[in-house]
Amino acid sequence: MFFFYFFAFFYFFISFFFFFSFFWGGLLLDYFLFTFSGVDFSFSFVFDFVSLGFFSCVSFISGLVFLYSIFYMQGTVDFRRFFWLVFGFVASMFFLVFSGNFLFLMVGWDGLGLVSFCLVIFYSNHSRLESGLITVFSNRVGDVFFLFCFYFFYISG
Amino acid sequence: MHLWLPKAHVEAPVSGSMVLAGVLLKLGTYGLLRFSGFLLYYYFFYKGYLVSLGVLGGLYRCFLCLRQPDLKSFVAYSSVCHMGFGLGGLFSFTYSGLSGRVFMMIGHGFCSSCLFYILYVLYERFFTRSGIILKGVGFLFPLMVLVIFLFSVMNMGVPPTFSFFSEVLILVGLGCYDLFIFFFSGFLLLFSGFYGIFFYVISCHSKGVLRGLHNHISLREFLVFYGHLYFMLFLVFCLDFFFF
Numbered sequence: 001m002f003f004f005y006f007f008a009f010f011y012f013f014i015s016f017f018f019f020f021s022f023f024w025g026g027l028l029l030d031y032f033l034f035t036f037s038g039v040d041f042s043f044s045f046v047f048d049f050v051s052l053g054f055f056s057c058v059s060f061i062s063g064l065v066f067l068y069s070i071f072y073m074q075g076t077v078d079f080r081r082f083f084w085l086v087f088g089f090v091a092s093m094f095f096l097v098f099s100g101n102f103l104f105l106m107v108g109w110d111g112l113g114l115v116s117f118c119l120v121i122f123y124s125n126h127s128r129l130e131s132g133l134i135t136v137f138s139n140r141v142g143d144v145f146f147l148f149c150f151y152f153f154y155i156s157g
Numbered sequence: 158m159h160l161w162l163p164k165a166h167v168e169a170p171v172s173g174s175m176v177l178a179g180v181l182l183k184l185g186t187y188g189l190l191r192f193s194g195f196l197l198y199y200y201f202f203y204k205g206y207l208v209s210l211g212v213l214g215g216l217y218r219c220f221l222c223l224r225q226p227d228l229k230s231f232v233a234y235s236s237v238c239h240m241g242f243g244l245g246g247l248f249s250f251t252y253s254g255l256s257g258r259v260f261m262m263i264g265h266g267f268c269s270s271c272l273f274y275i276l277y278v279l280y281e282r283f284f285t286r287s288g289i290i291l292k293g294v295g296f297l298f299p300l301m302v303l304v305i306f307l308f309s310v311m312n313m314g315v316p317p318t319f320s321f322f323s324e325v326l327i328l329v330g331l332g333c334y335d336l337f338i339f340f341f342s343g344f345l346l347l348f349s350g351f352y353g354i355f356f357y358v359i360s361c362h363s364k365g366v367l368r369g370l371h372n373h374i375s376l377r378e379f380l381v382f383y384g385h386l387y388f389m390l391f392l393v394f395c396l397d398f399f400f401f
Contacts, residue, residue, distance in 0.1 A: 041322075041396075107316035114310055117354065124293070124363040133354070140313075140350035144343045150325050151332040151339065154253075 005070065007087070011063030015056040028100055044100030054097045062090045082122060088115045102153060106146055113139025159237045207248040208334065212342045215241025219348035223355060228279075228288045231359075232272045235312055235352055239265045242345055245338065246327030254330020256400050257323050264319035264389065268312045271385035272356070275305055278378050279360075282371045288359050295361030301374055302361045304382045309360075311389055313353030314346070318389045322396065 030044040065086060073079045092115055096108025113136055120132035215238045222234035243261040246254035278301070279294055280286055295302040314324040324346060332339040 043317075103316075106321070110316045110321075114315065118306070121358075121362060124296075126363075129358065129362060133358070136354050137347075137351065140347055143350065144347045147325060147328050147346060148332075148339075148343060151329045154329050155332070 005067075007083075008063050008066035008070065011059040011066065011090070015059040015063065030100065041103050042101065043104055045098045045104075046100040047098065051097050055094065058090065058093050058097065062086070062093075078122070082119075085115055085119050085122070089119065102150065106143075106150075109139075109146060110143060113143070159240050162233045162237050162240075165233075204248045204250060205335075208245045208331070208338055211241045211244030211246075211248065212331070212338050212345055215239075215245070216341060216345045216348065219345065219352060222352045226288055227286050228291060228356075228359065229273070229276055229286050231288065231352070231356065232269060232276065235272075235349070235356075236265065236269050238345070238349055238352075239269075239312075242327060242342065242349075243323075245342060246330050249330045249334035251330040251333045253326045253333065257326025257328075257330055259400075260319060260326060260396075261323035263392070264311075264323050267385050267389050268308055268320060271308050271382065272312065274378075274381055274385075275301070275308065275360075278374065292359055293361070293363040296364050297371060298374055300379075301382075304386070305360050306357050307386060308389075309353050309356040312356070313350045317393055319392050320389075322393070 028044060028046050030042050032040065032042045066083075069082065069086065073082055076082075089112065092108050092111030094108070095104060095111060099105040099108060116139070117132045117136040120135050121128050218234050218238045218241060222231060222238065225231040225234060239261060243258045243265075246258045246261070248254075276286060279291055283291065283294070285291060295305060311318050311320055314320045328339070328342060328346070331342050
């Protein structure tokens with residue numbers, strides 16, 4: 001149980017730390033995967049003031065969510081799974097906010113859609129299944145248009 | 158196009174299915190790629206027909222896939238769908254489409270063979286492959302739910318893994334070929350997402366009708382799962398090697 005409290009406060013501290021750093025520039029981390037006809041695909045992170053501001057807000061709110069969920073889900077058997085799903089949600093949002101290129105943005109987008117689906121169908125129920133399927137299918141529609149954008153980026157160089 | 162696949166997979170034992178999905182389908186592509194060097198002139202007349210056969214046929218297979226009572230033919234139809242999409246990429250004869258086809262062969266081999274192994278694990282315990290009886294069987298095997306989720310999601314293309322790059326490259330190749338087919342392959346990707354999630358929903362969602370103590374997932378089975386998972390997750394870092 002202390003493990004979960006630790007994670008909640010960890011997110012608070014992360015948010016304040018991030019918000020007060022990097023006022024004067026940014027940091028770009030790039031892991032080069034392959035080049036394909038002039039377009040290079042790489043995993044890259046950008047730690048810029050904008051993205052750090054976004055993530056500080058996100059982590060503040062998710063710290064609050066964790067704290068509340070410890071209380072809210074106190075009696076259930078599946079608390080650990082819920083905890084890891086919310087953590088996965090915040091991790092997907094981390095990839096979404098800090099991505100340096102379009103490919104990595106897609107990582108966060110797909111991760112968000114699937115983790116949202118897992119959270120929606122957390123308790124097995126038919127109405128929750130319906131809502132979860134609506135979630136993942138609409139995320140998939142967005143995905144398809146995202147993939148279309150890959151093509152348009154490729155064409156325009 | 159690969160219509161014999163659902164019938165063959167249902168009758169085959171598990172190792173046959175795994176080898177079939179993992180290796181033999183790719184031999185077809187290998188043959189095509191090998192001989193396209195000097196047969197290109199003859200292929201060129203048919204490439205429009207074959208691209209649309211691949212993409213639209215795959216789209217039709219996606220719809221058929223969702224109505225399968227037998228989970229093994231479900232996975233076989235998803236194989237057909239992927240092969241159809243890859244066929245469209247192959248016959249667009251763009252560098253992007255061909256490379257995407259090679260990636261798809263590799264990624265699909267890992268995904269589908271592991272999905273067939275998951276079905277075999279369930280078959281060993283319950284002696285049935287029916288999707289109606291096996292609904293919600295993940296409730297009895299909580300440790301396997303993560304593996305089922307990861308593989309069914311990787312089947313539909315999830316970003317850091319291999320299948321995603323194959324989808325992107327084939328889509329780019331098809332777009333360079335013809336925008337009409339590009340639009341329809343968008344539909345194909347949309348519906349392939351549907352059956353990917355559907356496999357997870359059938360296996361792991363509600364409690365279903367099956368009860369009782371069964372043998373837990375043994376170490377051997379977990380090793381098979383993690384072997385496949387390792388390749389799917391970490392082969393991304395060696396992508397230069399697989400370019401056409």
